[in-house]
Amino acid sequence: MKNYFLYISLAFLFVFSSCKKEETPKPKVIYEDTSKAKRDVTVDATQLEIADLPIHMEGTNYLIHPIGEVSNNKKSIKYSYDSEAGFTISNYGEFQITGNLRNLKFQELGKDTIYALTEKPIFIETATYLKAFSEKSKQQLLVYTLSDLDTNKDNKLDSDDIKSICISEISGKKLTKLSxxxxxxIDWKIIEEKNKLFFRTIEDTNKNGVFDKEDGLHYYFVNLLDKDWKVQEYKPI
Structure with missing residues (x-):
C-alpha cells in the first residue's frame, strides 16, 4: 500500500512539474550580444510566399497587396485549395489589415508599378489606416504593429519576437519606427483633437527575457503633423 501511494505521489509531482514548465513564458529576448539583434533571418523553404487580392481603402489612391506564406507541402496546398480558405493570409475590416504577414506591397491607382513597404525582413500583425485623422488633416497615414528584430534568436521573425510600432504614408513610403x-x-491610440498618436511600451529592466510586472513602462506621443514624426516621452505617473 505504501508503494502504491508513493507511485501516485511521484506521478502527481511529475504532472505538476510538467505543467509548471509549460506555463513558463517563452523569453522574447535572449541576452547574448543584444547590441546587434539579428535583422537577417533564414528563409523557410517549407513555406510558399503568396499575395492576397489587393485592398483599396476608401478615399485613398493606392492598392495594398498583403504578402504572406502558406505551407509548401503539396498535400497541404491541395487541401487548402479545396477548402477555399487556405490561401487567405489576411483579413480586412474597419480600415485595418490583420494577419501574419511578411510584407505589404503598394500600387498607385492607374499605374502598373508595385513596390514593397520594405526590403528588410519583417513580420506584420496589423496595418491601420488613420481614416478620421486623414480626412481632417488631409495627411493619409498607416500605423503598423510588427516585429523587425529576431530578439529571441530562433532565426525567424514571428509573434514570439518583440512587437514594435511603425508609421508610414498611405503610399508605404517614409516607413518610420516609433518605438x-x-x-x-503594449497599445496605442489616436487623439484626433490633438493630432497626436500615443503609445505605451514595456522594457525588460530586470533582463530576465520576459515582460512582467517587475519591468518598467514607458509612455510616448508623436505629433502626426510633424513631418519628422519626432517621438517624445512623457511621464503621467
Missing part, C-alpha cells in the same frame, strides 16, 4: 528597440509595444 525603441527591445521595448515591447
Amino acid at each position: 525603441t528597440d527591445f521595448q515591447e509595444l
Whole structure:
C-alpha cells in the first residue's frame, strides 16, 4: 500500500512539474550580444510566399497587396485549395489589415508599378489606416504593429519576437519606427483633437527575457503633423 501511494505521489509531482514548465513564458529576448539583434533571418523553404487580392481603402489612391506564406507541402496546398480558405493570409475590416504577414506591397491607382513597404525582413500583425485623422488633416497615414528584430534568436521573425510600432504614408513610403528597440509595444491610440498618436511600451529592466510586472513602462506621443514624426516621452505617473 505504501508503494502504491508513493507511485501516485511521484506521478502527481511529475504532472505538476510538467505543467509548471509549460506555463513558463517563452523569453522574447535572449541576452547574448543584444547590441546587434539579428535583422537577417533564414528563409523557410517549407513555406510558399503568396499575395492576397489587393485592398483599396476608401478615399485613398493606392492598392495594398498583403504578402504572406502558406505551407509548401503539396498535400497541404491541395487541401487548402479545396477548402477555399487556405490561401487567405489576411483579413480586412474597419480600415485595418490583420494577419501574419511578411510584407505589404503598394500600387498607385492607374499605374502598373508595385513596390514593397520594405526590403528588410519583417513580420506584420496589423496595418491601420488613420481614416478620421486623414480626412481632417488631409495627411493619409498607416500605423503598423510588427516585429523587425529576431530578439529571441530562433532565426525567424514571428509573434514570439518583440512587437514594435511603425508609421508610414498611405503610399508605404517614409516607413518610420516609433518605438525603441527591445521595448515591447503594449497599445496605442489616436487623439484626433490633438493630432497626436500615443503609445505605451514595456522594457525588460530586470533582463530576465520576459515582460512582467517587475519591468518598467514607458509612455510616448508623436505629433502626426510633424513631418519628422519626432517621438517624445512623457511621464503621467
